[in-house]
Amino acid sequence: MRELYQEVILDHGKNPRNFRQPEDANCEARGNNPLCGDQLTVYLKVDEGRLIRDAAFEGRGCAISMASASMMTQIVCGKTVSQVQSLFDKFHKLCTGEMEEFPQDEFTDDMEKLRVMSGVSRFPMRVKCATLSWHTMNAAVAGDNETTTE
Ligand code: ZN
Numbered sequence: 790m791r792e793l794y795q796e797v798i799l800d801h802g803k804n805p806r807n808f809r810q811p812e813d814a815n816c817e818a819r820g821n822n823p824l825c826g827d828q829l830t831v832y833l834k835v836d837e838g839r840l841i842r843d844a845a846f847e848g849r850g851c852a853i854s855m856a857s858a859s860m861m862t863q864i865v866c867g868k869t870v871s872q873v874q875s876l877f878d879k880f881h882k883l884c885t886g887e888m889e890e891f892p893q894d895e896f897t898d899d900m901e902k903l904r905v906m907s908g909v910s911r912f913p914m915r916v917k918c919a920t921l922s923w924h925t926m927n928a929a930v931a932g933d934n935e936t937t938t939e
Contacts (some may be wrong), residue, residue, distance in 0.1 A: 791881070792908055793853075793908040793909065793911075793912065793915065794852060794853075795809045795905050795908070797856075797905045798852060798853065798856040798905060798906070799822050799852060799856075800856075801856035801857075801859040801860055801915065802851075802853070802855045802856040803852075803853030803856070805846075805855050805856070805858065805859040806860075806861035806862060806863055807845040807846065807859065807863065807866075808845070808846065808847060809847065810830075810832055810845065810847055810857070811832050811834060811843050811845050811875050813834055813843070814832035814833055814843065815833070815834055815835060816832070816833040816834075816835050816929040816932075817830060817831060817832045817833065817927035817929055817934065818830070818831055818925050818926070818933060818934050818935065818936055819925065819930040819934065819936070820848075820921045820922065820924055820925030820928070820936050820937070820938075821921075821935075821936070821937045821938070822850070822854065822918060822921045822937070822938040823918050823937065823938070823939055824848065824914060824917055824933065824938065824939070825851055825854065825862050825895055825914065825917065825925075826850065826851075826908060827848070827850025827851060827854035827917075827918055827921050828848050828849060828850060828863065829846050829847065829848025829849075829850060829854065829855075829921065829925060830846060830847050830848055830925075831844070831845075831846045831858070831862075831922060831925040831926045831929050832844070832845045832846065832847075832929075833845075833865075833896045833926065833929050833930065834879055835930065837857055839869050839870040839871070840867070840868070840869050840870075841865050841866055841867065841868055841869070841870065841873065842866070842867075843866060844861070844862040844863075844865045844866045844926070846858045846859075846861075846862055846922060846925075850906060850918065850919055850921070852927075853906075853909065853915055853918040853919050854918040854919070854921050854922065856867060856906075857906055857918070857919045857920070857921070857922050857923070858921070858922035860902065860903065860906075860923075861922045861923055864876070864899050864902065864903070865926060870930045872895070872896075873927075873930070874927065874930075875896065876896050876899060876900075876924070877923045877927055879891060879896060879900060880900075880903055880906075880920070880923055881920055881923070882905065883900065883903060883904065883906065883907050883910070884906060884909050884910055884916045884919045884920055885910055885916055886907075886910030886911070895901075906928045917938040921938055921939075924936050924938065
């Protein structure tokens with residue numbers, strides 16, 4: 790388990806980045822992971838060109854869910870909605886252990902940062918903690934205001 794809680798996860802879990810509710814957010818969704826008790830709200834500001842100008846979250850949950858949300862808000866900011874949807878697909882595969890190596894592409898740097906979460910692949914319960922914020926972000930851009938891992 791120690792390997793799962795690497796330093797970077799502990800740091801983001803303790804000091805989550807972008808932990809706030811932006812006043813000008815125009816997309817938001819609530820995510821719920823009843824298995825662990827993680828609950829969070831993701832706020833996005835998406836412009837007319839579907840570019841994410843701001844990303845933030847609030848909520849409470851385990852270190853993995855908070856750290857993942859914190860990292861996600863940093864990574865999605867400045868990307869388009871379609872880019873973050875492709876990135877979510879890769880991140881999900883990383884968390885479930887379906888993909889261990891990633892092709893060199895526009896997301897390589899981001900996947901290197903997110904690789905720290907790959908330890909969850911051996912703990913199926915934890916996969917939902919790690920992917921909750923991404924599912925919630927996906928729901929927010931799709932216009933669904935509520936999502937659950939169940
Ligand atoms: Zn959790």
